[in-house]
Amino acid sequence: xxxxxxxxxxxxxxxxxxxxxxxAYKVMMTKKWMKFQRDFENFKTACIPWEMKIKEIESHFGSxxxxxxxxxxxxxxxxxxxxxLTFGLVMVPEALMGKPYGSLPRKTVPRAEEASAMNFATxxxxxxxxxxxxxxxxxxxxxxxxxxxxxRMPLSxxxxxxxxIGYSFMIxxxxxxxxxxxxGGGDDTSFNFSWKMFTxxxxxxxxxxxxxxxxxxxxxxxxxxxxxxQESRKEENIHLTRFLRVLANFLALCTLAGSGYLIxxxxxxxxxxxxxxxxxxxxxxxxxxxxxxxxLGMFCPTLFDVISSLENYHPRIALRWQLGRxxxxxxxxxxxxxxxxxxxxxxKARYLFLFLIFNMQxxxxxxxxxxxxxxxxxxxxxxxxxxxxNGTIPENSTAPPIQVDPADVPRGPCWETMVGQxxxxxxxxxxxxTYITILIGDFLRAVFVRxxxxxxxxxxxxxxxxxxxxxxxxxxxxxxxxQGMIWxxxxxxxxxxxxxxxxxxxxxxxxxxxxxCCNVPQERVFKASRSNNFYxxxxxxILFLSTLPAxxxxxxxxxxxxxxxxxxxxxxxEVISETLxxxxxxxxxxVFGYASNPxxxxxxxxxxxxxxxxxxxxxxxxxxxxLELKKKLQSVRNR
Numbered sequence: 311x312x313x314x315x316x317x318x319x320x321x322x323x324x325x326x327x328x329x330x331x332x333x334a335y336k337v338m339m340t341k342k343w344m345k346f347q348r349d350f351e352n353f354k355t356a357c358i359p360w361e362m363k364i365k366e367i368e369s370h371f372g373s374x375x376x377x378x379x380x381x382x383x384x385x386x387x388x389x390x391x392x393x394x395l396t397f398g399l400v401m402v403p404e405a406l407m408g409k410p411y412g413s414l415p416r417k418t419v420p421r422a423e424e425a426s427a428m429n430f431a432t433x434x435x436x437x438x439x440x441x442x443x444x445x446x447x448x449x450x451x452x453x454x455x456x457x458x459x460x461x462r463m464p465l466s467x468x469x470x471x472x473x474x475i476g477y478s479f480m481i482x483x484x485x486x487x488x489x490x491x492x493x494g495g496g497d498d499t500s501f502n503f504s505w506k507m508f509t510x511x512x513x514x515x516x517x518x519x520x521x522x523x524x525x526x527x528x529x530x531x532x533x534x535x536x537x538x539x540q541e542s543r544k545e546e547n548i549h550l551t552r553f554l555r556v557l558a559n560f561l562a563l564c565t566l567a568g569s570g571y572l573i574x575x576x577x578x579x580x581x582x583x584x585x586x587x588x589x590x591x592x593x594x595x596x597x598x599x600x601x602x603x604x605x606l607g608m609f610c611p612t613l614f615d616v617i618s619s620l621e622n623y624h625p626r627i628a629l630r631w632q633l634g635r636x637x638x639x640x641x642x643x644x645x646x647x648x649x650x651x652x653x654x655x656x657x658k659a660r661y662l663f664l665f666l667i668f669n670m671q672x673x674x675x676x677x678x679x680x681x682x683x684x685x686x687x688x689x690x691x692x693x694x695x696x697x698x699x700n701g702t703i704p705e706n707s708t709a710p711p712i713q714v715d716p717a718d719v720p721r722g723p724c725w726e727t728m729v730g731q732x733x734x735x736x737x738x739x740x741x742x743x744t745y746i747t748i749l750i751g752d753f754l755r756a757v758f759v760r761x762x763x764x765x766x767x768x769x770x771x772x773x774x775x776x777x778x779x780x781x782x783x784x785x786x787x788x789x790x791x792x793q794g795m796i797w798x799x800x801x802x803x804x805x806x807x808x809x810x811x812x813x814x815x816x817x818x819x820x821x822x823x824x825x826x827c828c829n830v831p832q833e834r835v836f837k838a839s840r841s842n843n844f845y846x847x848x849x850x851x852i853l854f855l856s857t858l859p860a861x862x863x864x865x866x867x868x869x870x871x872x873x874x875x876x877x878x879x880x881x882x883x884e885v886i887s888e889t890l891x892x893x894x895x896x897x898x899x900x901v902f903g904y905a906s907n908p909x910x911x912x913x914x915x916x917x918x919x920x921x922x923x924x925x926x927x928x929x930x931x932x933x934x935x936x937l938e939l940k941k942k943l944q945s946v947r948n949r
Contacts, residue, residue, distance in 0.1 A: 359383060359386070360379070360383055360818055360822070363379075363818075363822050364376055364379045364380060364383070365523065366523055366826070367379060367822065367825055367826065368527065368530075369523040369524065369526040369527035369530060370523075370526050370530065370826070370831065371530070371780065371825065371829075371831050372530050372533070372831065374629070374782060375780050375782060375825065377782075377845075378780075378782055378785055378786055378789075379818070379821070379822070381786065381789065381845050382789060382814060382817065382818055382821075383818070384485070385789060385793060385814060386811070386814040386815065386818065388478065388481060388793075389793075389796070389807055389810050389811045389814060390811060391477065392474050392477075392478075392796075392800070392807040393807040393808050393810075393811050395470050395473060395474055395477075395807075396470055396474070396800065396804045396805075396807050396808075397804075397807075397808065399466050399470050400444075400450075400463075400466060400467055400470050400804050401444045401804050401805075403456065403457070403461050403463060403466065404444050404449070404450055404451075404456070404463060405444050406457070407456045407457025407458075407459065407461055408450070408451055408453075408456050408457075408463065409451055409453075409456075411442070411443075412716060412717075413716065414451065414716055415716045415717075415719040415721050415872070416442075416448055416449060416451070416721070416724075416872065416873045416874075417442060417449055417451075417716070418442060418715075418716040418717045419438060419439060419441075419442050419717060420717055420721070421715075421717040421718050423437075423438060424717065426438065427439050435731075435735070436731050436734050436735060437731070441727060441731065444804070444805075445734075445803060445804065445805040446726075446727045446730045446731065446802070446803050446804075446805070447724070447726040447727050447730055447801070447802045447803065447804075447873070447874045447875075448724035448726060448727035448870070448873035448874055449873075450463060450464075450467060450874055450875040451463065451875065452464060452874070452875050452876065452877045452878055452879075454888070454892075462889065462893075463875055464875035464876060464885045465885050465886075465889050467875045467876075468875075468876075468882065468883070468885050468886070471800070471801040471860070471864075474797070474800060474807075475797065475853075475857050475860070478797060478853055479850075479853060482846055482849055482850050482853060483850070485846055486843055486846045486847070486850070489843045489846065490843065490929075502535050502539075503532075503535060506528070506531060506532060506535060510528045510531070511524070511528070512524060530831070551621075551622060554620040554621060554622070555620070555621045557620060558617045558618065558620040558621050561617050562614060562617055562635050565610060565613055565614070565617075565639075566635075566638055566639055566642065569606050569610060569639055569642065570642050572602065572606070573599075573602065573603065573606070573642075576598055576599050576602045577599060579598065580598055580599050583598075601739065603736070603740075604739055604740050604743040605743070606639070607639075607640065607740070607743075607784075607788060607791075608743060608747055610636070610639050611632070611636050611639075611781060611783060611784035611787070612781075612784075614632055614635045614636060614639075614783075615632065615781070615783075618631060618632055629782060629783055630844060632783035633783045633786060633787060633844070633848065636783055636784060636787040637787055637790075637848055640787055640788075640790075640791040641791075641852070641855070721872055721873070722870065722871060722872050722873075723870070724870045724872075724873035724874065725870060726802045726869065726870060726873070726874055727802065727873065727874075729799065729802045730799055730802030730803030730806075731803070732799075733795055733798065733799025733802065733803055733806060734799070734803050734805065734806060734809065736795060737792065737795055737796070737799075737806065737809055737810065737813070738809070740788070740792060741813045744788065744817070745816075745820065748820060748821065748824045751778065752778050752824045752828040752829060753824065753827075753828050755775055755777070755778055755828070756777055756778070756827070756828040756829075758770075758775070759771055759775060759776065759777055776830075777828070777829065777830040778828065778829055778830075779829060779830060779831075780825050780829045785821070786845055787848075790845070790848055790849050790852055791852065792810070792813070793810070793849065793852070794852040794853070794855070794856040795856075796810045797853060797856040797857065797860075798856040798857075798859055798860060801860050801863075801864075863882070864881070864882045864883055865881065865882075865883065866881075868880055868881065869881075869882050887899075890902055
């Protein structure tokens, strides 16, 4: 240490001639610049959200558990962008520049609902004042421009809805490409234990807590390497293994079929309750579909985990099978929920329209289509307006119009808001179920094992119930399908990205605490892949499936005629043609029409598909060439 201080003090004097001072200054500035670079790198690492928490979890539980939290942090960043788009370009402009609450019927709670509009049960169900606010689609006005900025709200609403989906596709595909580039080719198992033994320790560590984490990380990495080596040398009875795997898949299919039948049964019950009036039933009957879906998502992964013990796969392959089965479970539940939701909306709408027909004494026995049903509602509203003028509607009268409170004006059903409410309720119930599962299934279980182990008949820590392990597959699939609901429902409920940001933020802290305090490492710690491309592939698939209902409603279903920014239009996408007609020169509209011609779009899509196929084939050939080169280098080294 004294020699190092002496060298640092007189290092500048080693120069010769007149350049001693300049040399000393240059050496000093070089050292300060190197120190600044090190400090800046440490600062950048410290600025990464939850980086130290994830490193601590990785050191104790392995890279497989840490990969979930890295994926959760990535999803949090995506939802922050989606929240910024919807909040800054949709919700804030409508709240600041749009017409205030109470100015229009769509912005006013109906008179019959005012008494209970502020009750906690009503607000918790996202009805009342929450329903008639910027949180949902029906509150927004169809006025083309609002405020002194002439902000085009319908166009902004449409472009934000389409832009969030396009941005999500772009960022998921880009992340998959970057992970594939980092993956490279070949293996890194040459002299694996020697490298870990002699090069793992970082001798610059000076913090005792960091040293403990590093020690745990090295120990975990040795466990992962031992499992990989054991799996590569394992011999098994192939016939017994095949029989057990067929049996496991049969049991998994039976579980999926039972789950689908249960949801179908519950949906039929909910439709019956809706016809008889939900006010005649309790809380469970009103929320039965959401609670059953949440409970299936809670218990079915545990059953799949028990079934997977029969297959005797490598832990990484077993995780992928588990993810695939839970993916099929959640996908079936999600699309069953969507179909049931559409049926419920049609049922409610048909019940309402038949009620209106009965009141108007139209005794016709016809099958009414949605447009015909809207005509009936409009006709009923016309009769109501005529009643204000003693049965006649003045056409060229100079008399002042009759002032009617917006709360007393009849209105048609807003199916977009109904869809948004269902998605918000499902997201909130799923969040509450997740938190309760962590507190009961992990925390209380760990407290019971910890304090009752001394006075119990057997060892609770190594027997039943023992400490719980972190469920990677269930948590990953829950995260993916919750994001799918956000993508699917954010067009009808702009508040969904904000709710999901809050959910992910609290989940990161709660699950990090639960992992470190209540869970134990898995018995077979395995090394996760260096990329999360398997997670990303499932996320890309659910993104594609989530966009189908939204695209179908935009292109095929007429919007509600008296609520939302697209009311009065035949289709939602007509806002684009309206903007081109009023805000752009005529030649630009013609160019856009030619560019959107299917005769140009289909060849362009075909060219893109061929280009992707060519690039994929080229990438595979390069990867194979790299593997061959690596084998040649290894053979030369071993000579």
